[in-house]
Amino acid sequence: MPNPSVPGPRSVPSAWWADAVVYQIYPRSFADGNGDGMGDLRGVLHRLPYLEELGVDAIWLSPFYKSPQADGGYDVADYRQVDPLFGTLADFDAMLQEAHRRGLKVIVDLVPNHTSDEHIWFQEALAAGPGSPERERYIFRDGKDDVPGSGDGRLAPNNWKSIFGGPAWSRLTEVDGSPGQWYLHLFDTRQPDLNWENPEVHEEMRSVLRFWLDRGADGFRVDVAHGLVKEAGLPDWDGAASMVEGTTGPHRESHLPGDAPHAHTDAEEPHRAVSPMYPPSPFFDQDGVHAIYRDWNRVLAEYGGDRMMVAEAWVEPAERLARYVRPDEMQQAFNFDFLLAGWDAERMAEAISASLAAAASVGSPCTWVLSNHDTVRHSTRFGLKDPTTFPKGIGAGDEQPDAALGLARARAATLVALALPGSAYLYQGEELGLPEHTTLPASARQDPTFFRTRGAEIGRDGCRVPLPWAEGEPGFGFSSGHSGQASEPWLPQPDSFGPLAADQQEGEEGSTLELYRDAIAFRSAHHLGQGTVRWTEEHAPDSGLLAFRNGDAIVVSNLGFASAPVPEGYSVALSSGPGPADDRAAMREVPVDCTVYLLPD
């Protein structure tokens, strides 16, 4: 018996973000406006008409701030400056103004967990020495003695590991040349963690928020939102560090002890998901982070225009994530449960139901996301033998995907995501059906995870390859906004990008680009973003079928092994399959690995 309905928020917020389709721009790889082979803000400006035509409501830009680029810009040296690689503040202002003129909102990235080691604060901390107020802005500690009582401080203060591999502590050499204190970095050595026990850090980040709000930013994507506060005393922890709370590795099935999300009251907070072997980590999803987001909520409220924040918080179960989007905290959080479900009907149906229910419990709309700059593109993940796996990068020596199968499933999954109530996030290039670059040479790799794990983790470069805009041009037109000779794109593009270039798909019936445009237009025309999900009679995840009603549409997604009938009285209005539109009206079956939008006859 299908579950008849999934709760939606009691009253859907009417703000623009509640049902927005947001397009993620990874500035290094979106479009190059000055011909240096690196994407930039002028490139974004130049391509705004493309985004307007795609039909998205907003763009989110990954960091473009001054940075030595040790982690693709997530190592910020100055939160108030644009890195010369990407342009100037004037370029940002021009881009934002033009985006607004075209009706697009602009979300910028905020990186509050850590700075770059080149940030003035870290440089001052190094110079000022132990015990100074400058060191109090970060998490400096004396080391433990290797030889007890010797005061040698040779051992790290605790056993935490970096998310990027290796230890989470590095030892300094003090200015006088002596071996010095250690500092915490949950990510790269060049990304020291800020000390959120220090009011000065709070003051500074509020001021950074105001800086971008004053310039007209409509919102913030908050990086590592679950990581800012660390457990008092920094206790040892024996789990293996991963972005997903309490996990022991990249594969989700290995860490969930099968605990279905459970109901909770205000008095009893939902429990954090823990591995069967380890308690929750002392550096993620600490209750203390929520006071910070309440504070920021008040800052945003000083500004008009429904400014918003979206949390990047890899937190489980869904009830724990819902705490980040309580009415006085952030407006949205990325729904990674949906992303992690993979191409599997039961897991996807469960993620949809659980996420909608958890979000509804705090009166917030859901978000839906399948790809981003940290994950293997969903068109590639879904072409692997097990389309629920979540590899940390794919290299030439790893299993290679079935590209056609992966693309068919990716298109089908996207149609599911775009038909769900709430807000959808798209990652640049997925609208072209771009695959992960799975054969990048080691010499081209830049992701610190590749180096810190000595290649054991291939890393995220494969999803960050510069976009192909025009098949016949050098670099597939990545630098086509520029008139002179252009440099090679900063990461090499695979040959498979050529036929997928935007100019090859533009106006081509059945192309992925046209499918995305049609799906976004359908979503908007039928108000799917503001609707509710009601599973229909056909819904049978155990046989691979997802089927739900949203408004006047029925969505059927076939993740099974046999085609499924189109319900009587309905016709296919949009299909993720490759056939021409004329065939769709006559379709009476939903093929395997296909999603259709149905309307009553």
Ligand code: BGC
């Ligand atoms: C970002 C990553 C980044 C990390 C450290 C994240 O989760 O999305 O790209 O490497 O935070 O800032």
